[in-house]
Amino acid sequence: MKQYESYKDSGIKWLGKIPSQWRLVSFKRLFSFGRGLSITKADLVEEGIPVISYGQIHSKQNTGTKVEQHLLRYVPKSYIEGNNSSKVNKGDFIFADTSEDLEGCGNCVYIDNNYLIYAGYHSIIARSIQSNDNKYLSYLFKTDCWRSQIRSSVYGVKVFSVTQSTLSDSMVILPPIEEQTTIVSYLDYKVGQIDATIAEKEQILEDLKAYRSAIISEAVTKGLDKDVEMKDSGIEWLGMIPAKWDCSSLKRFLSQPLQYGANESAESTNPDWPRYIRITDIDEYGNLRDETFKSLDPEKANDYLLEKGDVLFARSGATVGKTFIFNENHAACFAGYLIKAKCGEKLLPEFLYLYTNSIQYDNWKNSVFIQATIQNIGADKYSLLPIVVPSIEEQQRILDYVNAKLCKLSSVITDVQSQIDDLKKYKSSIITEAVTGKVDLRDWKPYKK
Template structure:
């Protein structure tokens, strides 16, 4: 019997080794089978894709590369590359049909376990593999849910500096399947249920974005207008700051420091000895203003000398994707030093409260200044010389302290709201994952009513 002509009865004798098989046996799920992938379809690698053929549009077939697997959808639908039927023939590129499951077969991307379905007939490059499905016995949507939930092909990858998997290895991987009719019921149920969950998640993520915008607006108003709405205003002379209280001044950052701005050390981050000073790098902190415990690295004291941080020091990121990001060194128990992609600002505390400067670096005014700097440079980099000339609004120290106290209260309330939303999103994602797992392992029975009620 040829490919595409088999019936369910042809797989009665297939033996499997999955631990889940025993669970099915205990639950008496007699209409489920464990079958190697090669029995339900064709596994085939992609083709070489010369540079001269890349970057074209308006041709018959999309030509997908590994990076296209990053799309957040069932189907691959976007790419920068298209190819004609004639060129596909010249390259010996197989044209994979719609609903083929595709994934990485070479490189570190193998470990990411990303699987997508093709939305139309397409070609893939030679770092990818396609699984052309026999739709008489296997639902593509069911397979998508199954592999994204249960597959980890990194453990079968060929060892060496460049991981890889072949069609033979993939062919012997086993999948858990009921009849194709039941597969389709499960996929339809998951399509509708997951879509509902995803909409709720999306709504909560939008709420997080709104709270983030509100955070910046509250900070911006406090550090450019102060806390008294009745105070007389004047033009600050800085476009992105606008008007400010009459008694405030604008100062360049360098005039508000007790020491010149300083670059960190370029020592390699190789140690994680808790007895040594912590070595703070650009990747150690995010927008939350806290250090990531899992990112801990340390430097021997003799290499940290000259780069120690003091309470209230502010670190500016000077390059990379997070250029301009800031971190206030405060309340840390122990010694710490900082790395070369960071710049330390140590304020003159009789002129500038450190946390006021930190809040200023979270305002719309600061982000507008960054954008001006970026438009003047070919690469996104802000040197100490440029930070020296950052214009800062400066009220009296007492007023700075009151602004910091006000913002601490406001930010704590927003932090709590964002934390609750983030926990809800995490719970929904975990529920979605558990739901899929239960459905594709037979632990949750999907009836006609389930599928109909969700349609």
């Protein structure tokens, strides 16, 4: 695409040059500020008055350019009495006032219609002064180039705070109104195409993951011999199992009781100290993330050091039930929200880990949650996890078979995930180029079939 005839220096490091006829305006000239309802997560209910919650603002499903109805939460009607200032209007933005990482600083939801919606806890309302159509700005606020000024101004260690002052002092790029309209039309069209392709790829990815789970589930609960004699496990979600397999609680197959991790803060990055493994260090495929490395003082780590074959279980939060098998060549210890299982002579650690990636394991987790007010699985519950265990020799045969199947499947999953990541980067670059004037879209027209 072509560029503008002339550009001018914006005078802002994060932005560089902008089209000569575009303006830079301070955020505070476009918006006033308000606060969300004085509520907590515990106040949210299944039905009532809709609110934009802190969780929705930071959700990966939040596009930032519209209200995602399926992410809305609710409060009782009594909570909004006398709180009209927390109601949002078309053209407003709701920003999260804190973030657990720098990347999330600047996350917001754009109010794209005249809904009856209130801002929830930990939120800042940016109330539009001049216009109720700020779709162009909803795209601008998604870009790294705009968020860089927010990130450079926030403060915090474990949690980063985004204040009204931080937003107020930021600068906003404003093209002429007619160009804003064209840019929005272009981005709605292009982003819609890209999002549709991403959705298709993500469905393929989900299907591949389901197939992966089915391969594991069949192998670890039914075995490889289709003609083997079966027996009733006596457990509804487990069903029939091979007659010669043992079925009992996990604790029977461990060499020592389950152990909780260290209750220490993760502050050091000393590469000579044992790595301090936390739930957030483990990705969805059971691998350690390099970019989240933290370490712990050897004296504090000593009682929580890991050996090869140790299996870690997450005990609370959004990732409760996630597992990780330690097979690293470097020293490591584990944090308090993880529980360590050390297998005895009748159970291979790799088989236990594989079992925790099965559909049956997910069914067990769900059965535990039905009886609990919060999603939390402690050592007492994990110790009672029903597990089916064949002989060591058959465990190894199953592992060899499954690993061979998953090796081929993993490469396909990796390829599809890479395609999704590339599409998201492409979408980001298209948005950035459009809202910063790197391309001239004034003559753009949607393609006609």
